[in-house]
Amino acid sequence: MVVVASAEMSLPAAKPADGAALFRQQCATCHTTNASDPARQGPTLFNIVGREAGTIEGFRYSAGFATAKFKWDEQKLDEWLTNPQAMIPGAVMAYRQPKSEIRMAIVSYLKELH
Numbered sequence: 001m002v003v004v005a006s007a008e009m010s011l012p013a014a015k016p017a018d019g020a021a022l023f024r025q026q027c028a029t030c031h032t033t034n035a036s037d038p039a040r041q042g043p044t045l046f047n048i049v050g051r052e053a054g055t056i057e058g059f060r061y062s063a064g065f066a067t068a069k070f071k072w073d074e075q076k077l078d079e080w081l082t083n084p085q086a087m088i089p090g091a092v093m094a095y096r097q098p099k100s101e102i103r104m105a106i107v108s109y110l111k112e113l114h
Contacts, residue, residue, distance in 0.1 A: 023110075026095065026106070032045070034046055039058070043059040081106065083096055
């Protein structure tokens with residue numbers, strides 16, 4: 001007779017997505033997170049939460065931003081990362097992120113930048 005011992009081992013909890021690492025991988029080619037760095041293809045995202053959309057001095061925004069009368073918050077950033085062109089027609093940002101958990105990790109990181 002063979003007795004097989006079984007032990008139930010719980011899997012480690014899923015590690016939350018690292019917003020800073022995701023930002024570096026997916027956003028840093030076009031955006032900086034430092035107010036003193038020159039703009040790239042996109043404006044700096046330093047202090048974006050609470051900022052009026054399309055208002056970085058010296059950055060040339062697409063025409064759709066002229067009618068964007070809102071401040072960036074978690075909801076607006078999530079909507080933007082989901083589909084920029086649906087949110088602001090004529091927006092030139094090509095990046096879209098379909099995964100909510102990745103968007104939220106990036107947005108959480110952006111909230112820390114002030």
